[in-house]
Amino acid sequence: MEEKSITPEGIINQAMGMNMAFTGAEFPVEIFPSKIQRIIHEVYECQSYPIDYTAASILTAIAAGIGNTHLIQMKQGWVESAILFVALVGRPGANKSHPLSFAMKPFINFDYQQNLEFGKLYAKYEQEISMSKKERLDAGVQEFPQEPIRKRFLVSDITPEGLSYIHAQNRRGLCLWSDEISAWFKNFNRYNNGSEEQFWLSVFSAKPVISDRKNAKSSVFITRPFIPVIGTIQKNILNDLAKGDRSSNGFIDRILFVMPQIQRKARWNDKDTPDNLESEWHSLMSRLINLDCSFDENGEIQPSIVTLSDEAYRLLLEWQHQNADQCDILSSDTLMGIYCKLEVYIIRFCLVIQMSRWLCGECGKDQVDVESVRRAILLTEYFKQTATRVQNQINESSLSSQQQSVVRLLPELFTTAEGIEIAAEQGMKERAFKEFLSKNTGNLFRKEKHGEYRKV
Incomplete structure (x- = not known):
């Protein structure tokens, strides 16, 4: 591979990465701009949030913020969105939930404010709908009042039917946040024997979703779904993920596992979190949340297409050839499935990393550069290791x-x-x-x- 050039940004990131290494973190935090690295490090120092969990949660939050506003184009006719399925794995008390809550707080605040606004608009709508036609005319309101739409980013325990309905109102995309991700896949097919698992397989690939709702005059049709998933899971129930068809239909291969090898119980300390830390993270995410979206005459979002520079494309191609060489000599179908899915994920990582650097003012967002590809390779190799470790854990737990x-x-x-x-x-x-x-x-x-x- 090409030798990495020395830049001031690279030196800062390398120094930050070395600092992280002494804490027992495995996640390559240097994939992030120095501003985000500092946030991750500060919440570790002050709140004892494990670096791997915080970094992965922030990565997913940025992906959720991008939504359908930007797609990355690998080739003509081949585009990828920033959809990630992430599981934070650890024993009880490993402090998995708090870093996730920290990363998602900007969305919580946004959704809360939108819910308040929706409540006011819905009360007004009910008042107008109860009027006679003459009363509406005299009051200067619409003859046929339109039911307001609640804007949001987050959903939790929800059926595919309900999720499709909410997504149809929020074309930009949603994020499924499940504090215990086992509840997500254990609930598959709870109301029918058919399609919930297939629904999520389609969502991962951003295939169109059609949902026929009861008592509805028309179907919900989502041309390009965007629903990343993140949650926590305990190590001792990982084996549940491989039950049923999930190990054979490739579902488990689509999950990015974050499972630090060293999991020490967090120690309290007397360090206070800097006053501006949370506001700095909120400020960065607000830039994403408030991104302008264009829509066509049918209300479909028109995403910006992000391309790869020639140098970035060549480096990505080189990595894929090396990954394919590894696949050719693998004797495990399980690992083969993981390596193949990571070829999709590395493209998505390129988009998320480029956008995170744009958020921090380090680069533009119209084209992925070679630096973002280098960082995406680091991240992909990390997830390759954790996926292998999780598979071994599952295999061992099934032994006598x-x-x-x-x-x-x-x-x-x-x-x-x-x-x-x-x-x-x-x-x-x-x-x-x-x-x-x-x-x-x-x-x-x-x-x-x-x-x-x-x-x-």
Whole structure:
């Protein structure tokens, strides 16, 4: 890959990134502009919010703020939006929810104010609708009053039917914020046996959504849905994600997992959060929230198309070729699915990162430059590692106690003969161990050479 040029911005970001590394953070915080890095660092220092969770929440918040206002064009006819499905994984008490609330606070404030405004407009609408035609004429109001629309960014526990209806009123997009994301996928198909999971698979790909509502004269038709998802999940229930068809239809491959390896219980301290920190974050997000949107005569949003510079496109192409080379030698279909979905995500990351740099006044937003692609590569490699770790966690949790003991006792690098001996000590016969080893090569183990394996 190309050697990265030295810039003042790069030096600042590298210094900030090194500082983060000493805190045990794995998330590549240097993908963000220095202003956002400072916010992440300050809430860690003062509130003990884990850096990985705060950074991922901020990334998702920026994506939600972009909505359908901007799309990135990879090729003619191939555009991607900033839709992300993110899960913050950790044990109970790992302080996952607070960073998420901090990142989403600008949307909460916006939605609250819009709800107050909607209440006033709806009261006026009810008053006008109760008037006779003559009374409306005398009062100078519309002959046929229009029901007001509530503008919003956030939704929580909601059915696809209800979500489609709200989305139709908010074409720019919505964000599903589920504090316990397990409630999101556990509720799939709770009211029917058909389509909720398929609905979300379509949303991820921004395919048109058609919803036929009961007692409605017309269907809800959303030409380009935009609904990113974020929430928290405990490590011990990760296995629920792989139940049903979710592991075979690619659903789980679409989730970006944030799971720090080191999870220490937060310690209280006497450092106060700077007074301007929250307002600085709100100010940045307000710039996104207040972005002007153009609409056509049918009320459809007309997004701005962000292209890639020639240099950025070449670097992205180079990364994809390297990723494809890795896919060619993978023995695990599970990892293959993850690597393939990340080829979609890296394009979306380019858009989110470019827009975050624009928010902070570091660049324009009409074209993705090579610096944003470099940062997107860093972020993609991070999610590649966390996805592999989550898959291993799921695989291990589905093992018998005997198999778990064998995996735990195996050294990082072992021969077949050594594995047979360790398995025998746990009461597992040679043939059973060899079958277990063969079945899990590519998931729990990687074959280094003939007769030699490494634990993943």
